[in-house]
Amino acid sequence: MRFSVWAPRARHGVEVEIAGERRALHRGPDDEWFLEVPEAGPGTNYAFVLDGGRPLPDPRSQHQPAGVHGPSQVVDLAGFPWSDGAWKGFHLPGSVLYELHVGTFSPEGTFDGAIARLDHLVDLGVDAVELMPVVEFPGTRGWGYDGVDLFAPHHAYGGPGGLQRLVDACHARGLGVIVDVVYNHLGPSGNYLGEYGPYFSSRHSTNWGDGVNLDGPDSDHVRRFFLDNARMWLRDYHADGLRLDAVHALVDDSALHFLEELSSEVRELSAQLGRRLWLMPESDLSDPRFVRPAASGGYGLDAAWADEWHHALHAALTGERDGYYRDFGSLAHLAKALRQAWVYDGVYSPHRRRRHGRPPVGLSGHQFVVCTQNHDQVGNRARGERTSQLLSVERLEIAAALLLTSPFVPLLFQGEEWGARTPFLYFTDHEDPALARAVSEGRRNEFRAFGWDPEAVPDPQDPETFRSSRLDWTELEREPHQRLLRWYRALLGLRRARPELRGGRIEDVHVTHDEAERWLVVLRGAVGVAVNLAARRRAIPLARQPEELLLGNGAPVFGPGTVELDADGVAVFSVA
């Protein structure tokens, strides 16, 4: 077993501590320290010691069996008995993703618990799961964006073996796996990277403090750290892609942006592995650069999260206008989102007080990931309400119909398919009392500013906040959950049956609407979707003659160039 670590900030020496015994590492070129320890192997717990200080986790620890402050453990990732030799990857364009939080998806809150629920996803008809961050974060309850051991699947979820089993089980069922990775910051507790080297730099600041050092002195090593991390999920855990959290906070002024280097390396790895791998940035910049190919000056990523699609739909259906919803709400906004995902494509945004974004010229719908809700849009509300707690069943069905007939890559949030009534709250498990208090108070104060009674805001640190966010699978036995699940299954089935619904040509999406009369019609090839958001039954004009009702509610009745629908009715139909 060879231990090695990049530690330019070690002045005198680096040791590895195993079973209480410390042994000095040799200094190699370029501040790489190393030591062969023949008797160590899989299962050996160890820590590094810099300049005779306290034991620290390995920056590249693959397992933290006792949490973020404890020892690292040697893992034999190559020893897993994979059964997915026939898996050739999944094809993102035309697919539907399912966002899943391991800790709350199943009653067990583990990778193995999730395996037990995979057949439900197969029956539902989605193509891939997207796992919220799975790496070691402080404590046992958390969303995962506070991760600090970026190479170690969380011990409470089942550690490295558990994740390998989950990916293998997904592949056995034909499901792809996307892993959400956070490269823009580390969590506030258990981050020892700065003791080893300049992983962070005050040259760039982010919402979380100093930015990651992607372009300063020694940044080649820092970039390698994250590039190797990406490779690990794709190669050693057989993941099919990565969701890249908040890439606008990955500030890199160098001539080769980290994301372009990442996409280039992942493309090479994809060729080596013989399966297509996918990179999906979350960005609030509405900048086509992220998904344009490198030859066109882009970073070559595959599909960008497009939150504005969500905001346009959410504001139109709920009537909410707080915060960033101020920029949305009209059917014109929604129509633009349905056509091109980005509403702000260079036009003035009142909420941002400036022009924002640029037109997605030449992009395919398959380069946008859209949703009617996700962990952020639900969990960043004071009380974590899903749309099922904000909208009627009829409006939930409208939302699902617009999502699943769109030319984009739809993403469902766990439980959405049955209108789960459990909230998805912000929960944490910080062990440091001062930090725990700061998080609890921070959350209360954040919403106090918006006029909330602090007592009504669940405490992130309260274990009950976490428990109440777990999906309640018994809901599936009751209405209206069964009705909604049938609706989602039918829409997903329709999407599989009608190639024009899976296609990505946004030029072929035609949307008509009437702001005053509150209706909207989407035409995509031979399929149309009509939505009546008025308070009464009415006839909606159609540009093409409807042929057959494919799916609907609100008692659709077709006439010559029209469809009549109840209030909050929706019809999906073929056209002549």
Place this chain on the structure above:
Amino acid sequence: MRFSVWAPRARHGVEVEIAGERRALHRGPDDEWFLEVPEAGPGTNYAFVLDGGRPLPDPRSQHQPAGVHGPSQVVDLAGFPWSDGAWKGFHLPGSVLYELHVGTFSPEGTFDGAIARLDHLVDLGVDAVELMPVVEFPGTRGWGYDGVDLFAPHHAYGGPGGLQRLVDACHARGLGVIVDVVYNHLGPSGNYLGEYGPYFSSRHSTNWGDGVNLDGPDSDHVRRFFLDNARMWLRDYHADGLRLDAVHALVDDSALHFLEELSSEVRELSAQLGRRLWLMPESDLSDPRFVRPAASGGYGLDAAWADEWHHALHAALTGERDGYYRDFGSLAHLAKALRQAWVYDGVYSPHRRRRHGRPPVGLSGHQFVVCTQNHDQVGNRARGERTSQLLSVERLEIAAALLLTSPFVPLLFQGEEWGARTPFLYFTDHEDPALARAVSEGRRNEFRAFGWDPEAVPDPQDPETFRSSRLDWTELEREPHQRLLRWYRALLGLRRARPELRGGRIEDVHVTHDEAERWLVVLRGAVGVAVNLAARRRAIPLARQPEELLLGNGAPVFGPGTVELDADGVAVFSVA
């Protein structure tokens, strides 16, 4: 006369003060304040008053007759009697630029003083002058990068009319005019912009403090301010292009980078005006994005300053290895610079401790501005030595030959053409005593860190520091200045006569060198340049048979496939 100003930070009101009398402006939409004052006109001095405070210069002042803290003056820019109606612009590719500091170029230190010296430039054979920043900065002595009234040509140089006369006189002589503009910061004294609105933002930090607000709330107005500034030089002052100072400090994370918007607007303006306009960024990023067209994901600027060309040449000829010269020095570095301007094209830079830059794939040599010295490379030395104080006349001739036979856009620094022995020192004229002291001490301390005796570092505030930096035109009557001037004229004449020297195809530049034997040969089409940097006369092998000596020193003698040269000899020759 209509006064108007964008002043979102005015809470109660904005007034204009004329001859001691204050009149209230009306508030228009979007925080634009305005007032018609019929009796005001060209020559009227005025100031704005926010919320009843002290009088402030107009952010868009076109003239500050009494300096940065004094009143603004109304100017009739359109009233100038232009005589350049036949001027159709100059063509940057193949041209040679001449960098000029108005305050030190002529004994008078004014725009009119510069006019009196233009015939020298015509005789020399350059194509355009590049004016170091001309806008109002504190005091009367300065490089110009501390400008604060970005629309006002400096009163000490002759104000708006003076600059118009200079441009007109240049055009009359067939010389183009490039204006150096500083959009990345304002000087430390006299900057009142922040009282009017959010021109700056702590979201981005630069070496000079808060960055310009190009992407935060209200940034549309800030961008408009700089875009209108660029338009003014090109339209109202008939400038042919802009040099954009330190664009790496123009941080803009929005989807449409300010520089792309600028290049797009300037392209439109160019079509309106019927003459080609040029944009030349100074950037230390070695990133092709700045000069790639927008269709390839670039910002569409024309030619980027490439300091690495200078560094490679300087380190090879002087033997200096301090600071960033550490990354240069070998003939291999120089050969790479001669081939593609950027030495660091993605390879590891020891000075930066990281990989830097990317290859200039697909770029033309005409997209790089290179020099053997410029205001920064000279003036940022403790004692402001030009290369004429560091190198023998023979090596100055070698430098000039490599510069003026290159496929790039050569830039000469005022006086270089005759090996001026006057230094170009860092000089300032801050009136605020605390700031003046800080600048003087800062300069001393900066060089103390490099082992300099502080007493040996000229004081920027001392008027003598400025005076000693003035060109001494009487040098032109003496040797070796006359010899050098003949050499430069001959090289420039050769460049005009031989189209292959003006061409920009870097693929056709072939460089051979021998590190140990200290020789280097450049072949460009039918022209070759051989350089002997060894300490003795020697034969240098040539890949193609020399035909005719075009220009040379060091007693060149051609043999079969060789040229023999004295130590520090150089031969420019045609090949068969």
